Amino acid sequence: MHPHAISVMLWPQFFSDLTEFVTSAADVDGKHVIVAGLDGDFQRRKFGQLLDLVPMAESVTKLQGTCTCGRPSAFSLRKAANHDQELVGGANLYSPVCRLCYNNYTKAHVANGLP
Numbered sequence: 001m002h003p004h005a006i007s008v009m010l011w012p013q014f015f016s017d018l019t020e021f022v023t024s025a026a027d028v029d030g031k032h033v034i035v036a037g038l039d040g041d042f043q044r045r046k047f048g049q050l051l052d053l054v055p056m057a058e059s060v061t062k063l064q065g066t067c068t069c070g071r072p073s074a075f076s077l078r079k080a081a082n083h084d085q086e087l088v089g090g091a092n093l094y095s096p097v098c099r100l101c102y103n104n105y106t107k108a109h110v111a112n113g114l115p
Ligand SMILES: [Zn+2]
Pocket: 067, 068, 069, 070, 071, 097, 098, 099, 100, 101, 102
């Protein structure tokens, strides 16, 4: 690989050696590394090692989608009754939501005794 090549990593939350790999590619091999993935899971907990890379990054951009209410979305709402941190799915399992919709949905589920 060319010493100034760009490496792009997608779905970094699933790599257990992410920090080591990216640090080595950038610091040792001189690569420009772009890592794009989820920083948090459906419960807004840290997801994988992506956040561990923030102190080592030159820049960080947090992207947003659009919530069903029209506001910018920053969180993933899981629509399935499953608490495993890793559950791969698309629009059938997840919706991009804003803080207000996330909290409203979570409170309603807790009040009804649902997961
Ligand atoms: Zn919303």
